[in-house]
Amino acid sequence: MTNLTLENVWKRFGSFDALKHVNLDLPSGKMITFLGPSGSGKSTLFRLVAGLDSASEGVVRFDDTDVTRMPAHQRNVGMVFQNYALFPHLNVWENISYGLMLQRRPKAERRARAEELLELIKLPHIADRTLNQLSGGQRQRVAIARALAMEPRLFLLDEPLSALDAKLREHMQNELCDLQQTLGITTIVVTHDQREAMTMSDVVVVIDHGEIQQVGTPLEIYRKPSTPFVADFVGTSTLLEGIARQDGTFEFEGRRLNVGCIGEAERDHTPSLLCLRPEQLALRTQSDDPSHAIPVEVRLIRDLGSEIEVTASFGKYEFLVKEPSGHSLGYSEGDRLDLLLPDHAHVMRA
Amino acid sequence: MSARLGRLYVCFVALFLAMPFIVVAGVSFNEKKRLYFPPRGFSLDWYRDVVSTPEWLDPILTSLTVAAIATVIAIAIALPICFMMWRHGILFAKALFGLGLVPFMLPPVTSALGFLIFWSEIGGYGSFWATTISHSVFLVTIPLMMISLGLETVDEDLLDAAASLGATETEIFKTVIFPLILPFVFGASAFCFVLSMNEYIIAFMVAGFTVETLPIKVVNSLRYGYSPAMAAVSVFSVLAAAGLFLLVARFGDLLKMVGALDKTD
C-alpha cells in the first residue's frame, strides 16, 4: 500500500514541455487511471513514476521516500507493458520469476513463487510453456503475474487491454479490478479509452497537453467536468456558451434557461459553459415551460438496436439524445421539436 | 507454366553454383594421382593422406588456430561498439562502426597491402600475430553488421521491463540482451571463422612465407602440380563451411541474419 505524490513535476524534452507543473497526491490501495489522448503526456508521467525517465524538475514520492532520482531497478514497481514485453528467450515460469532470479534465490523458491502467481491469474498449468504457445490473453496474464511477483509497491499498467479483442477486454477489466481488490495494491493504469477508465477505476486523472485537467472519481469526472476538454473527452456532451446567473438560471442566445446551474464557474459576468449529457435530455413535440426547453430540429436518427440515438441541432449546437428502442418515436428527421432540459446542470468556466 | 519456368531457372542456377563442388568431390575419389571426372576407381586414400600427414595437417591446424583467435578478437571488438551505439548512441561508437565497415567496401588487396606495410614498419611482418590480428580487424565488418542487426530485433520495452523488475544495466545486458542476440553472435562467429579459414591474400601478404595457412598451402602446392589430395582438402573446407552454416540455421534464423524480413511479423 503505497501513497504516490508528485510535487510540481516538470518534464522537458529540449524545448518541448511534456509535463507542466504536475501536482498529484494519489490515495494508496486504489485503482487509478491516467486518462488522456495520444500525446497528452500520460505515458511520460507513467514512465516518470516507474523511474524509466527522470523528472526535469519537482519531486516524486512513494509514501515519504523521495524517489525522484532513484533508478527504475531500485523502485520496486511492477509494470505491465502495452505489448507485454515478455522475455522471448524465457518460458512462462522463468519470465514470472525473473526478478527473483536476479536476487539469486534458489530455483525451488522461484518455481514455487511462479506457481503461486499462476494460480492467482488462473492459469495454473502453463508454467513450462514457451511464449509462442500462449494466446494474447494468456500473455497478458503472464505479464501481470511477472509484474506482481516481486510484491511491488506500485502496480503500473500501460494500455493493458488495447491489444485484446472487445470481448476479452471486458473480461480482463473485471479480472484486473478483482485482482486489485484482492491484493489491495496501489494500481495505475494508463489508457486513452475513457470507457475503460470509467468502469475500472476509483480515481481518474485526466491529462491533456502535459497538464492535469482533473482528478476525481469517475462519477465526478463525468458529472462535474472541470474543463471543456474533460467534458468533451469523457462521454458525450454539448457545451452551451452563456452566462450563469446568481439565481441559478443560464443566459443563452437571448434566452434565460431555468436549469439550476451548479458548479464553481463565476456568476453573472464572465461567460461560462453549460454541460449537457445525452441522458439529461429528452425530445418533446411541445414543452410546457419555454424557459426549460430549446427548440431544435431533428437531424439524424440512428437505431442501434439497444437504443436509438437522435441528433438534434440548434444553431451551431448539436445535441445527442437517447431514446429507447423498440417502439415508434413519433417524429422523424427534419421535424422541429422542443429539447427538454434537466432541472440541474453543470457549468464551468469557458 | 511460368511458375515451372521459374523453378527450372532456379534449379539451373543452383546447379551452376554447385557444379565446381560436385566435380571437386568427384575428383577427390580418384585412385591414381590424376584428376579425372568422373573418377577412375574409388579410393578414400587422399582423405586419409590429408588428415594423417603433417604436410596437410600442419596448415590445417595453423588455419584453425588463426581463425579461432581472429574470430574471438573480431567479436570482442564488435560487441562493445554495436552495444554502445545501439543502447547509448555514443558518437565515438558510431565512428568506430563506420570505420569497421570500410574493409568490406574495398578490394581486399588494398587492405592486405596496408597490413603488409604496417607490419613491416612495426616489425611484426611474418609473425603469427600479424596474420591473426590482421584477419580480426579485416573481418570485423561481419560481426558489426550482424550484431547490430541482432540488436535491432531487441524490443526496448524488454529493457524497461527488466529494469522495473530490479535489473541493473549490467544485469540487463547479461540476462536479456546477450541471450537475445546470441544467435547473431554465433552466426557472426561462424562467418568470421569460415572467412578466416579461407582467407588468402592477407595471410599471404603479411606472413605468406612463414605462417602457412591452408589456403596458402593449397596455392603453393598448385605450383607443383595437382593431386586429388587438394581436392580432398577442398571437400573438407566446403563441408566445414556448410556444416557451420547449417548449425547456424538450426540455432538461429539464418534468413533473418542475412537480412530477410521475418515472415511471422
Add this chain to the structure above:
Amino acid sequence: MTVQSTSVPTAAKSSSFGRLDSKNLILIPPGIMLLVFFLCPFLIMGAVSFYYRVPDGFYEPDFVLSNYAAFFDPVFLTALVRSLTLCAVISVVCVSLAMPFTYLVSRMRRVVQIPIVILLLCILTLSEVILGFSWTILLSRTAGVSNILVWLGVLDRPVSLYPSSFAIMIAMLHFCFPFAVLTIYPPISRFDRSLPEAAATMGAGPVRAFFTVVVPALRGTIISALVLVFVFALGAYLFPQMLGRPADWTLSVLITDQAIYKSNIPFAAAMSVFLCLICFSLILGVGKLSKKSEG
C-alpha cells in the same frame, strides 16, 4: 503517445553524447584495435605511396609523385581498362541473373530457401583459392565440361578451356553471383507482395508483373547492387592468375605482383590508394543517390 514515444529514446540518448561515463571506457580496447591495426595501416600506405623507391632495394621517406606518374605506363593503363571493363560486365551479368533468381527464391518455402542460402554463403566464404582450384579442374581437359561436350557430340576430343579470359569470366561470375543475390535479398524479401498481385489482377502474367512492377520499384536496389558487385569484383586477385595469362591480369593482381615479386611497395601503394579512391567514390556516390531517391 506518438510524440513522447519517439522523443523519449532520442532525448535519453542525446544527453549521453560526449559525456565521459565510466561505461564508455569499454570502447577503448575496440577503439585501439581499429585505429591502430586498421586505420594506421591505411594512413601509412597513403604515406608510402609518396615515398621514394630505392632501386633494387626498399623505400625511403620522401615526397615524390613518381609512383603516381607511373600510372601513365601502358601496362598499368591497359590493366586498368581491362579491370574496369571486366568488372562492369561481371556486375551487369550478375545482377541481371540474380534479380529474377532472388525474387523467385524469396517466394519459396523456408526449407528450400535455407539450403540455397547456405550454398551461396559457402561460395562467398570459400574465397578464391578453393573456387579457383575447382574451376581449373572443371575447365580442364581430363575432368572438365569439355568431356560432356564430347559425349554430346559437339567436340571431337576434350580440350582445356583455360587459361583464357572466358575462364576468368565464368569463375568470377560464379564468385560474384552469391554476393549479388545476398545484396538484393533483403530489399526483395521486404518487397510488398501485393504489388505484383495487384498487377496480376489487372491481367499481367508473373513474368510481365516481374518486369513491369518489381524491377522498376527496385531500381535503387539494382543500382546499388551494380556498384557493390562491381567493387566486389575489382577485388578478385587469384582467378586472373590461376585461370588467365599475364595479359589478363587485373589491377588487384598487379598490386600483389608489384608488392611481393617486384618489391616496388611505393608503386603498389599508389595503385592501392587509387583503387580505394575509385571504390570509395563509387560507394559514397551510390549512397548519396539512394538517399536522394528516398527523400
